[in-house]
Amino acid sequence: MTDRTLRLQEILLEWGTTHRRQLPWRENRHPYHILVAETMLTQTQVGRVTRYYQDFLSRFPTPFVLAESSAPEVLESWVGLGYNRRALRLRQCAQVLVEEHDGLVPDVQETLRSLPGVGAYTANAILAQAFNKDVSAVDTNARRVLVRAFVGQPMTQVALQIRADSLVPHGRSWEWTQAIFDLGALICRVKPSCDRCPLAADCLFDGHGLDPYIPPRRQSTFAGSRRQYRGQIVRALAQGVQDKEELRRHTGLDADSFNSIYQELKNEGFFGTTETAPPGASNPSTSTLGGCTGTSHGTQHHMDSAAINYTEVYSVED
DNA sequence: AACCCGGGGGA
DNA sequence: TCCCCAGGGTT
Incomplete structure (x- = not known):
């Protein structure tokens, strides 16, 4: 250097x-908290996430709680943030954590990246902020x-x-x-x-x-867009609406246009009924599902004390 | 590589 | 109206 x-x-x-x-997400380094924060922060400004972060964690404090939740429950805590499919992927992610990792967030990059909704950036963000890896x-x-x-x-x-x-x-x-x-x-x-x-x-x-070339994420006009109708359906889902015809009325769309979006949402898990395992993790031979002691679910307890220590160290440095 | 996803703040 | 935002997944 x-x-x-x-x-x-x-x-x-x-x-x-x-x-x-x-x-809020800098107050501790619990891996699950970092995972939730990074998921919310993808393509979403800090100022907006701060209004959702703590409420979400209060309602879904551990991967075990989130994994047992219904899709509409998660959506209720998410609508307004945008990119609602992130919420569904986060829920699926929690299910994988529970079924395959004893409810713990992995500290290996390849394992992290195999989780639903976790890509290169989020994996590194978790490794750097929750596990203090040099990435x-x-x-x-x-x-x-x-x-x-x-x-x-x-x-x-x-x-x-x-x-x-x-x-x-x-x-x-x-x-x-x-x-x-x-x-x-x-x-x-x-x-x-x-x-x-x-x-x-x-x-x-x-x-x-000298700015790095970043391809523009052009997004077509919102009014009358598919996005707008999708959002209307998701909001209705979050309010507990389940009947398909009633969902359609929330949009005012014709049957064909509505069905197109409805099917897409269904495939993405917005109805919570399709518990299809994400691709690559389809092996249902969960190893130690019944082996948990049942005492400290959802708290990577070895991290808690470390988080406190780090916080003290850094506040002294100021 | 191109496209999809939500929404709001600001220029 | 257009750009921007702690990206990821699919085609």
Whole structure:
């Protein structure tokens, strides 16, 4: 690592401790809590998630509770957040955790990625924030900071991930993750505030032209869109409506148009009746389903004390 | 690679 | 109206 890189790393860590946003999902490092937070945060702003996060965890405090819930119950705690299929995948994820992992969130990347709704980013976000592994969670914010300040040139996704992992200060991935997120969200935004940036002196970004290429997620007009009708159906489901014809009336659609969306929702588990195991996990030979002692379900208890210790350590550093 | 998913805030 | 957002899954 070059001297410049080391300076950036040190400055960013220091800045992170003094400018860290206080967010509900930063109060502890329970893997299940991190999983829920990261799922809610996919393509959804922090300000919106804060209004849902704690209520959701109060209602579904462990994978065991979530796995036993019904789809409409989960939707009731989700509608308004958007991307409602995330809620169904999270529920399916909890079922896999219970059936195959004793209700614990795995700490192995490949295992994490095999879970419904967990991709490369979320897997790394859990490893870095819940298990303190030296891996980098490269989201859209982190990508800007990394490419602009550290790399200084276009780079493929795979290469950037390798580079990003190499920049994680050993054993400090939690605070490193928060520091990068906070800088990306507060300073190194799409339209950056370089005049307020602590990294400006060593940054490779000249203010224009170096942004990583991110393909636009164009979304067609919402009014009258399939999205809108889907949303109407999901809201009705969350309110307990089950009758198919009544659901159709909530949209005002003709039978064919409605059926198209209805079938899609059904396939995605919005009715909770199809307990189809996700692809790749279809082996029903659950090993130790009855072997649990039944004492500490849903709490990765070995993490609880660690979370408290870390919190104390970091609050002293300020 | 392109497309799908919700919704709201802001320019 | 268009862009943006702690992405993931399917085709």
